[in-house]
Amino acid sequence: MINSIQNTPIITNQGMVQARKNNNNEQVIKPAFGSGKQVDVFWINKLIDSLVDKLPEKTIKENGLLAKAFNACKNFTSPHQRLILGATAIAIQPEIDKNNKDVDEQTREVSAARTAAKAIAGTVTGVPIRALCIKAIEKVTDPKGTSKFSQSFIPNKLAGKAITPEAFEKAFRLVRSHRNSLGTCAALVVMLFTNFLLDVPITKYLTNVFVERNKAKKQAKLEAKGGIQ
Amino acid sequence: MTNSSFTKNIANFVYEHMAKTPGNMLLITGTLGWALSSFAQITGIIGNKKLSSDDKKFLIPQEAFDAAVNIASFFLVTKAFNRLGEKLVDTGRLLTPSLKKELGEKISEIGKKDFSISKLDKFSNNENKTLFNKEASEKYFNFYDGTSFAFSTIGSIISGSIITPIFRNKMAAKRQKQAIAKENIQNQNNNIAPYKPVMPMQNGLSINAYQTKLSPSSGSMKI
Numbered sequence: 001m002i003n004s005i006q007n008t009p010i011i012t013n014q015g016m017v018q019a020r021k022n023n024n025n026e027q028v029i030k031p032a033f034g035s036g037k038q039v040d041v042f043w044i045n046k047l048i049d050s051l052v053d054k055l056p057e058k059t060i061k062e063n064g065l066l067a068k069a070f071n072a073c074k075n076f077t078s079p080h081q082r083l084i085l086g087a088t089a090i091a092i093q094p095e096i097d098k099n100n101k102d103v104d105e106q107t108r109e110v111s112a113a114r115t116a117a118k119a120i121a122g123t124v125t126g127v128p129i130r131a132l133c134i135k136a137i138e139k140v141t142d143p144k145g146t147s148k149f150s151q152s153f154i155p156n157k158l159a160g161k162a163i164t165p166e167a168f169e170k171a172f173r174l175v176r177s178h179r180n181s182l183g184t185c186a187a188l189v190v191m192l193f194t195n196f197l198l199d200v201p202i203t204k205y206l207t208n209v210f211v212e213r214n215k216a217k218k219q220a221k222l223e224a225k226g227g228i229q
Numbered sequence: 230m231t232n233s234s235f236t237k238n239i240a241n242f243v244y245e246h247m248a249k250t251p252g253n254m255l256l257i258t259g260t261l262g263w264a265l266s267s268f269a270q271i272t273g274i275i276g277n278k279k280l281s282s283d284d285k286k287f288l289i290p291q292e293a294f295d296a297a298v299n300i301a302s303f304f305l306v307t308k309a310f311n312r313l314g315e316k317l318v319d320t321g322r323l324l325t326p327s328l329k330k331e332l333g334e335k336i337s338e339i340g341k342k343d344f345s346i347s348k349l350d351k352f353s354n355n356e357n358k359t360l361f362n363k364e365a366s367e368k369y370f371n372f373y374d375g376t377s378f379a380f381s382t383i384g385s386i387i388s389g390s391i392i393t394p395i396f397r398n399k400m401a402a403k404r405q406k407q408a409i410a411k412e413n414i415q416n417q418n419n420n421i422a423p424y425k426p427v428m429p430m431q432n433g434l435s436i437n438a439y440q441t442k443l444s445p446s447s448g449s450m451k452i
Binding site for chain 2: 045047051053059061070071072073074076088089093100103106114118122140141152154155157173174177178180182191192195196199201203204211
């Protein structure tokens with residue numbers, strides 16, 4: 001892996017590294033960018049690391065439910081996660097709002113209706129937006145693509161003569177990280193518009209529908225009991 | 230600036246500042262995303278004429294606190310779960326029998342400080358290409374990535390669907406009470422009859438009892 005040409009970047013699946021000579025004229029490998037030191041952005045990582053150090057080993061069954069679930073998840077991406085989170089939000093959050101004893105009953109009902117509406121609106125818009133953004137980013141970061149836009153969002157350090165399509169594939173984790181970042185940014189830009197154009201109107205409409213439906217149900221119950229409040 | 234320069238500049242910026250430090254990327258985009266969504270929803274609440282003023286006094290702070298608590302709990306809970314899943318696999322504490330077999334003699338190092346399967350030559354394609362095994366590496370990283378996704382999703386459900394609603398409801402309820410009390414004081418100063426929120430009598434509270442409870446000096450109000 002020591003490259004005969006000094007300082008030429010080499011792709012590995014950990015990222016780009018350089019072969020260079022240190023002050024003692026020895027070949028050393030160091031990351032091409034930055035100090036290579038893992039910067040711990042989150043202090044909580046240290047807490048989790050020390051917790052993990054205390055945990056025992058656990059071997060899970062090869063064809064057991066857990067192993068199958070974990071292996072299946074490798075194919076899941078942001079839209080899948082959004083769908084799962086949306087489904088659980090619709091199931092759980094309105095119930096929490098309905099049981100909020102810190103407010104009066106009417107506020108509880110309106111709050112639960114709005115939470116359900118927001119979860120539905122967010123999922124209905126969020127999942128396709130994420131899926132479309134990922135597809136679009138794959139199309140514009142494809143070193144083998146033939147259209148004029150195929151390589152338009154491949155950064156310079158992952159493009160050009162030094163990097164063959166095979167080397168690009170080898171750096172699959174760095175490439176995936178770049179695509180995920182681009183996709184997230186693209187989704188954020190799209191959401192600037194869809195939040196106001198889609199999410200808010202859908203939430204408002206569904207909130208009013210759910211509130212009216214709840215009122216009608218209550219009225220029907222009261223009439224059935226024949227009682228006056 | 231040509232189109233191709235424009236797209237390349239964006240690609241280079243994202244690569245340098247986000248792809249190599251995904252943690253920073255999540256911090257920025259996550260915060261922006263939630264804040265933007267919350268702002269949009271608040272404008273929707275304000276513009277919804279079918280919601281009463283009383284409801285809006287709760288829903289607007291609820292939405293604002295939803296974003297704040299979501300952001301905080303994402304970094305405290307979701308990231309913690311994500312890290313837990315990754316470290317369990319990377320340190321060899323959570324593996325399948327076939328992956329343990331791939332470790333070979335390195336299996337004895339599980340539990341030792343700084344042991345990391347991701348950095349082993351067999352899996353990482355670093356200096357020692359002769360030891361790198363593409364199939365083993367793919368098998369390992371598929372399991373690693375899948376476990377990371379599963380743990381991060383569980384963390385997201387706990388933080389977004391359980392912790393956030395509970396805390397934002399409490400904070401918003403407090404704000405609602407403060408807003409109603411302030412409105413009552415203003416009405417009294419203007420010699421208007423105190424605001425009487427509609428309360429169902431079947432809860433057993435008279436309007437007078439409710440009004441007494443509504444004063445800011447009261448403790449937590451249970452209705």
